Amino acid sequence: MNSPSMSFQQRVSHALADGQLRIALDRTTERFTSNRVAGLASLPDADAVRDCARSIRLHTLSKLDDYLEQFEANVTSVGGQVHWASDAQEANEIVLDLARSRSVKRVVKSKSMVSEETELNQALISGGLDVVESDLGEYIIQLAGETPSHIIAPAVHKTREQVGQLLADKLGVPMTDDPVEMTATARSALRDVFLQSEMGISGVNFGVASTGSLAIVTNEGNASLTVTAPRIHVAMMGIERIVPTLDDLAVMLLVLARSATGQKLTVYTDLLTGPRRGDPDGPEELHVVLLDNGRSRLIGTEVSEVLACIRCGACLNACPVYQQIGGHAYGSVYSGPIGAVLTPSLDREGPWHVLPEASSLCGACREVCPVRIDIPRMLLALRAETVHSGKGNRWVRVGFWLYRIAATKPWLFRCGVSVVRQLTKMFFVNGWLLRLPSPLPSWTRSREFPVIASRTFSEEMRDREKGSGDE
Amino acid sequence: MNESRGAILERIRSGRLGAPVQSRLDPPTLIPTKDSSSLRDRFVQEAEAVGAIVHRSDRRDLTVETVLRILGDAGVKRLISWEPNDLPISELMKAVVDDGVQLVDPPTPANAETLSREWTAMATADAGLTGAVGGLADTGTIVLRSGPGRPRLTWLLPPLHVVVLHSSFVHPTLSAFMGECGELVRCSSHVAFVTGPSRTADIEQTLTIGVHGPKEVHILLVDHDCKSIEESEAAQAATVSDEPGDQMSKHDLVQ
Numbered sequence: 001m002n003s004p005s006m007s008f009q010q011r012v013s014h015a016l017a018d019g020q021l022r023i024a025l026d027r028t029t030e031r032f033t034s035n036r037v038a039g040l041a042s043l044p045d046a047d048a049v050r051d052c053a054r055s056i057r058l059h060t061l062s063k064l065d066d067y068l069e070q071f072e073a074n075v076t077s078v079g080g081q082v083h084w085a086s087d088a089q090e091a092n093e094i095v096l097d098l099a100r101s102r103s104v105k106r107v108v109k110s111k112s113m114v115s116e117e118t119e120l121n122q123a124l125i126s127g128g129l130d131v132v133e134s135d136l137g138e139y140i141i142q143l144a145g146e147t148p149s150h151i152i153a154p155a156v157h158k159t160r161e162q163v164g165q166l167l168a169d170k171l172g173v174p175m176t177d178d179p180v181e182m183t184a185t186a187r188s189a190l191r192d193v194f195l196q197s198e199m200g201i202s203g204v205n206f207g208v209a210s211t212g213s214l215a216i217v218t219n220e221g222n223a224s225l226t227v228t229a230p231r232i233h234v235a236m237m238g239i240e241r242i243v244p245t246l247d248d249l250a251v252m253l254l255v256l257a258r259s260a261t262g263q264k265l266t267v268y269t270d271l272l273t274g275p276r277r278g279d280p281d282g283p284e285e286l287h288v289v290l291l292d293n294g295r296s297r298l299i300g301t302e303v304s305e306v307l308a309c310i311r312c313g314a315c316l317n318a319c320p321v322y323q324q325i326g327g328h329a330y331g332s333v334y335s336g337p338i339g340a341v342l343t344p345s346l347d348r349e350g351p352w353h354v355l356p357e358a359s360s361l362c363g364a365c366r367e368v369c370p371v372r373i374d375i376p377r378m379l380l381a382l383r384a385e386t387v388h389s390g391k392g393n394r395w396v397r398v399g400f401w402l403y404r405i406a407a408t409k410p411w412l413f414r415c416g417v418s419v420v421r422q423l424t425k426m427f428f429v430n431g432w433l434l435r436l437p438s439p440l441p442s443w444t445r446s447r448e449f450p451v452i453a454s455r456t457f458s459e460e461m462r463d464r465e466k467g468s469g470d471e
Numbered sequence: 472m473n474e475s476r477g478a479i480l481e482r483i484r485s486g487r488l489g490a491p492v493q494s495r496l497d498p499p500t501l502i503p504t505k506d507s508s509s510l511r512d513r514f515v516q517e518a519e520a521v522g523a524i525v526h527r528s529d530r531r532d533l534t535v536e537t538v539l540r541i542l543g544d545a546g547v548k549r550l551i552s553w554e555p556n557d558l559p560i561s562e563l564m565k566a567v568v569d570d571g572v573q574l575v576d577p578p579t580p581a582n583a584e585t586l587s588r589e590w591t592a593m594a595t596a597d598a599g600l601t602g603a604v605g606g607l608a609d610t611g612t613i614v615l616r617s618g619p620g621r622p623r624l625t626w627l628l629p630p631l632h633v634v635v636l637h638s639s640f641v642h643p644t645l646s647a648f649m650g651e652c653g654e655l656v657r658c659s660s661h662v663a664f665v666t667g668p669s670r671t672a673d674i675e676q677t678l679t680i681g682v683h684g685p686k687e688v689h690i691l692l693v694d695h696d697c698k699s700i701e702e703s704e705a706a707q708a709a710t711v712s713d714e715p716g717d718q719m720s721k722h723d724l725v726q
């Protein structure tokens with residue numbers, strides 16, 4: 001995973017100061033959230049469906065090895081090929097080798113978070129290949145030379161004016177702020193790309209163990225074209241994205257579309273079972289790349305539940321932190337609440353231990369999650385792990401150490417309170433301290449410190465007891 | 472590669488050591504109704520809600536006439552169509568040609584270079600004509616399957632898609648379809664569930680229709696006798712079993 005050059009705090013300040021980003025986030029996360037509510041409301045028994053979806057995911061994970069073997073056997077029996085990759089580099093090499101040995105020059109891609117995770121595009125481009133993203137949002141991002149900021153709406157951080165300017169600059173079309181016109185421009189630019197690429201690379205929403213089928217969903221139809229027109233289809237899939245049967249798939253697709261965009265079913269829901277068989281079109285070769293990259297290690301740990309995620313994006317839109325800072329501030333491929341758990345779990349050596357701190361633990365993510373993943377519980381587990389491994393902030397540790405001493409000796413606690421009260425009184429502005437003295441100013445960088453009340457709770461209680469005794 | 476396979480499976484096995492297999496809950500029944508006329512009404516309502524245009528017909532000649540009118544209104548000059556035997560009404564294609572619409576040849580499996588030329592020719596078609604193997608009432612979805620004589624680009628490339636669906640093929644939900652027609656998925660390389668025209672909301676969540684696939688989807692929901700449905704399904708079953716890839720029955724799959 002790409003390590004960001006700025007610190008998390010710097011990225012957050014950057015995001016908060018970006019006026020355009022604020023407008024874009026305000027306009028979109030709210031719409032997403034209300035769509036989702038409407039989508040789930042249209043299910044007669046949404047809670048029962050979510051319970052069922054959760055049980056399917058947890059069941060699958062509890063015997064993932066068996067299902068993976070079954071999936072592999074069935075993909076092979078319908079004429080496809082399965083490749084296993086332990087890490088990002090191995091996955092990219094597999095794809096690059098396939099491309100080289102088949103003299104591929106042009107590659108068209110439909111959105112795949114796994115390929116973002118492995119940085120496949122960079123690998124293919126430095127291998128001399130032409131790579132074009134076909135999802136409209138990804139295409140915009142690729143033209144801008146950026147990375148996606150949302151699982152299902154990669155260009156959510158851009159306003160329409162910014163997109164119009166970008167298309168004008170890069171494609172030489174007249175500037176417009178009309179999304180309809182911009183979409184038409186992209187449609188015609190991407191037509192030739194679909195028809196002339198030798199290889200199509202897609203993600204996978206679910207792999208069905210009992211049939212070896214791949215389920216891939218898009219509203220635009222770009223994945224359908226990506227897996228139909230080119231001669232070779234390469235599907236990039238995380239090892240956890242298995243469902244046992246077609247019946248299970250039907251339940252998962254039901255909650256995925258509703259949670260992601262509020263639709264009842266995604267416009268194009270494609271089920272691909274092997275390469276073409278005497279059909280006039282469709283790929284001649286089908287390759288599935290199964291990526292581990294830290295996932296298998298999570299089975300049986302406190303955060304194994306994170307593997308149940310179906311990448312619907314609902315928790316991002318619901319998160320008060322994501323709503324303020326957007327996806328890029330997280331600095332990782334997966335952002336929002338799920339990213340704050342997934343990123344440090346998959347990449348234990350990376351600089352990610354601050355991400356679980358970026359949460360108020362309000363529980364909105366758990367509330368909206370279609371498979372009821374307990375994200376707050378895992379955020380706490382990861383925070384505890386950070387403290388135990390000694391990676392936490394030194395001053396926080398010192399602070400808690402001092403607090404423990406004071407809190408266990410009432411006389412000391414009382415003295416401490418009155419000293420701090422005297423100090424804060426000297427510096428307060430309207431009841432708040434704007435800046436704490438060293439070594440604590442980082443605490444007040446994003447919030448104010450309250451002045452300690454002139455009478456503490458225990459002083460108040462003591463006086464009351466005295467009063468009632470007098471009666 | 473094999474090394475990774477072994478290592479990945481081994482890590483999963485040692486992780487789940489001693490943990491019980493979790494059980495799966497049964498999905499709740501969402502639309503219990505089996506009443507076929509309310510199923511059809513629901514299908515029409517949902518399909519229209521997602522932006523498809525539904526035409527109902529109870530006479531073969533009316534169906535043909537409606538298709539010709541749709542193509543005429545849209546000014547269609549060039550059409551990609553499935554083979555006559557793969558359409559629910561086999562005379563449809565001839566009627567369209569008699570009406571002066573030019574047919575674009577479907578791609579033939581050939582070498583890569585001529586193929587991309589053929590597809591570029593296909594991309595000039597104004598409309599695609601197909602027949603659905605199913606409809607889903609609670610989502611307004613049509614189900615299409617690929618196969619010989621049924622190119623996939625027909626429902627993907629042209630700006631207008633005309634699809635004929637026999638009303639007896641309408642299922643209440645996706646779950647019901649999977650339960651009854653799972654075999655179709657096993658024996659087709661591509662089964663597409665299409666719910667309305669192609670759309671995107673990638674620019675500020677503003678809904679825009681027709682980004683990569685069709686801008687307009689016309690569904691002919693027909694009630695009349697479609698003799699050729701059984702005929703064409705039978706014919707297809709025959710061609711399918713002639714191919715080595717399809718010899719595989721569900722018993723060959725690892726359960």
Ligand code: SF4
Pocket residue numbers: 259308309310311312313314315316338365368369370371372373
């Ligand atoms: S954690 Fe839940 S809500 Fe968040 S993306 Fe995954 S499935 Fe969706």
